[in-house]
Amino acid sequence: MNVAAVTASRATTQSLRTGGNKDRNVASLVFLCALWFSLFFGVAVLVVLIVDTAIAGAGRFDANLFTNYESTVRKGETGFRAGILGSLWLMMSTALLAIPLGIASAVYLEEFADSRAWYNKFVEVNLQNLAAVPSIIYGMLAAAIMTILGYTYQGIVLGGAIALALLILPVIIISTREALRAVPQEIRHGSLALGATVWQTTWRQVLPSAVPGIATGTILGLSRAIGEAAPLIMIGVATVRFDPAWLTDKVAALPVQIYNLASAPQEELQQAASAAIILLLLMILGMNALAILIRNKFQRNW
């Protein structure tokens, strides 16, 4: 190696050792902090919301909250029995309506339909649109259906279930389709090559493999339904003072009760509403946690 070459290599080495790191310069650090802020802003709001509401409702975490009906006379002992039971009724009946229909549509679209046919493309675009329709519009459609059935603005279980099922149907269809798509094609081909029909293949191979994904999407859909107030208001869900016993009974719902109490001037009622919010959030967080647990535990990496 001649002298010039040695000098050149030394120069290069020195200029690489700038002592800095371009990923650690001021602009980069500011940028990274901004990204951190973006990520944690929402989470911080959520934490403040939960803490503030829990403090506001702390005085009311008692048995009366669960066992009493709503009362504007004995405000300190008002409860959400009707709303809790009503929300459970609504969730169950919504699930019964929406889950079979949603899975059936998804199975048709993924396993049977010729995706290049114009009518199936139409169904596809239509589905994307339905997923973005505001919940209150579904409430109005349900209200129109209930008027035809002769229950105009009566707020019965069936009406609420129809409204919420319409709302979460696109959610269930879309997540079920994703779960079906994740099942590898080789499984289908293996089954078909043995002489199984498409339905046998779907029912015995594809659907069982897709159950964790379907369950995750369905639980998330139902957790959205249980927190919805707008569509229920449209079909006339209001405060009642009895337990629902059948689909045609009038029903109350936790989110609607919270909405009505938020505009009540009495502080005791607002306190009760805060306690009810914590209850509702616990139900929803529980369902979300369950969904994530199922996703992480059972989802197969093919």
Place this chain on the structure above:
Amino acid sequence: MTIHSPTSTTDEILDVTDRTEAVNNGDASDLARTAPRGPVMETRDLNVFYGDFHAVHDVNLSFGRHEITALIGPSGCGKSTVLRSLNRMNDLVAGAKVQGSVTYHGEDIYGPKVDPITVRQHIGMVFQKPNPFPKSIYDNIAYGPRVTGMKVTDMDAVVEDALRGAALWDEVKDKLKSPAYGLSGGQQQRLCIARTIATRPDVILMDEPCSALDPIATARIEDLMSELKTEFTIIIVTHNMQQASRVSDRTAFFTARPDETTGNRTGLLVEFNRTQDIFEAPADPRTEAYITGRFG
């Protein structure tokens, strides 16, 4: 038929080209001599299209009973496409279209009243990548008999017979209820073969069944194929010429011809003959070039 060494002169190759033209242009006696007697399946002028793409052009083959027929050729020559059209697995590809005929015991499997499900019950398939179902070993085997409505009095016996038939019984007899995914790749592939023979098909199609396996597992599957030949008719696609020469009775060599305008490559059959003849005395220079490794 003369034997051409890899060092054939240009003149010799030209000479052979002329002879091949004669064969391909329907020298009926020559074809009759090479074709198996009483074929289980035959293709006549088989053309396969994927949308506008012409995948395979005018394939004429016949598959003899209790024989192993190997389809070989460079990748993209349409050999897998031909295989998939033999039990209507091509139906599952959107836009796939088949022209010509594929007959099974003289009946056109693309005929108007034919049910593809029934076709696949007679003509089973084993795939490139082992694809056991996410179930137990036992349920993998029992699945076929169950869905095809076979009248089975003793499922345990069916499962045992199928696993013995695929030379897997001794390895798995103590863990029939454990998941099939726990098996090694070679075992999984033999499970897939066992699963196929459990439905008692007539013909078994194998699409590069060893390409995902190590040499030892490959050897076991090859031994298995020779045993299965006594019961079934086997058609195998392979990119491994040694494998074709080891296991098959007849070999069909395919190649791909680019379209002059679009550049799309259309597969066509170059030569179909007894395996020994193909490897020792290929009639077509393209076959010879391929098997001697000068092309592909």
Place this chain on the structure above:
Amino acid sequence: MSQFTQAGPPARAGLPGGPLLTAKRRPGEAVIQGLLIASALLSVAITFGIIVALVEPVIHFFGQVPLGDFFSWTDQGSKDLRPAVLPLLLGTFMVTVIALALAIPLGVGAAMYLSEYATRRTRAWLKPTVELLAGVPSVVYGFFAVFFLTPTVLNGWLGLDVSFTNSLAAGILVGVMIIPTIASLSEDALSAVPQALRQGSLAMGANRMQTSLRVVLPAAISGVAAAVVLGMSRAVGETMIVALAGGSAKNTSPDVGEGHQTMTAFIAQTAQGENPVGTASYNMLFAVALLLFLVTLIINAISIVIVRRYRQVY
């Protein structure tokens, strides 16, 4: 091996030499397939149901109320019916703009962190956490806006002179609610950008920030835009936050510190009053709902077009 001796040509059912492969009748499967198709068609029926349910009362409405009274800034006509819709559109517009001003930077920023900086492991729990924000019921956000954000933060900490219900608080919480929509879909778009593009940029001496901003984000811009548009349609259709925190009076002032009734708030608040079927006030609900439906439909169509037209094929 006894079972296999029968393998070979299958026993021919029926006449010897008869067809082997003729289609079996599977009536059960036909019924099932029919049911599946019917379920899939239900989604189309829902769309038509929405259109019919909304359009029919609207036709009656425009028989009762002149078109000009509806598309007006001020309420005219009888005292009971207040038909002007333009103030409601303004309210919806203001809330949506505030929400997007908050949610676009935060949502895209969160997406960029998740896709460009977070390790697989951190992303596995960070993403569900961010998505939880979308799981909180909107009535809860509304309650929080009224009882905490406005009195404690806006009036108290920031010393702003905003009224009890105001578009600012409503818009902020609508924004928080749509952060996950924008973040989640943007993250999908950013993650879909091939690694080779990043490596190409880094190999030229760019740092991670420059790579993220100048290479990855532009490459994923159509997906990010679609995410923003979808978030926008969520904001337009959001009801309970604005019904609680955004005010219940039509307001044409541009001051975000005042309450502005939005289209959705109008529908929810009016529906709780007395509206006998067939009256102009009942039909008015459907007229506003139809307008809302059309607005979200157009926004959604835009997002579909963006995705279709600018989808990058890697």
